[in-house]
């Protein structure tokens with residue numbers, strides 16, 4: 716951070732009109748900053764999100780689920796090590812939180828958040844293709860930069876509380892989106908069982 720940043724808070728440039736604006740006040744979308752909702756909306760219209768093509772809805776759903784379940788696991792770890800509840804998350808990987816000291820928690824947070832972002836962002840094109848626009852937009856609006864900027868020197872309960880506050884809404888959206896994708900699977904299999912002829916009985 717430069718001298719002016721220290722004095723006035725961190726500044727960023729609006730992606731669309733390049734106006735300098737305070738990072739705290741900027742509107743965020745897909746990891747970019749905007750000076751206003753208006754600029755964000757105009758930019759979104761000109762830059763539609765990537766949408767998966769060339770596949771069928773069933774394959775998009777499967778791929779989306781696969782990526783989001785991984786994202787859920789990674790985010791589950793971030794929440795656990797920062798003392799949060801993982802709610803309905805079905806985490807494959809479990810961690811002995813008591814054994815992890817503040818610095819371990821710090822490095823686990825940083826590395827798993829990065830993995831989370833990779834999986835969650837990759838799932839977006841499938842979510843858009845499936846029409847889960849609200850979910851995709853919510854997931855891409857989260858900005859975890861402040862967590863990456865946290866210092867290891869400040870690792871401890873207060874920092875963990877800030878992490879928890881920032882990642883919990885994203886975790887809830889992940890769970891909600893997984894439920895929506897599961898719901899789609901059920902709707903498809905019900906439709907199929909109604910259409911298909913019953914299997915012949917074995918003698």
Ligand SMILES: [Zn+2]
Pocket residue numbers: 729730731732733734749750751754
């Ligand atoms: Zn602007």
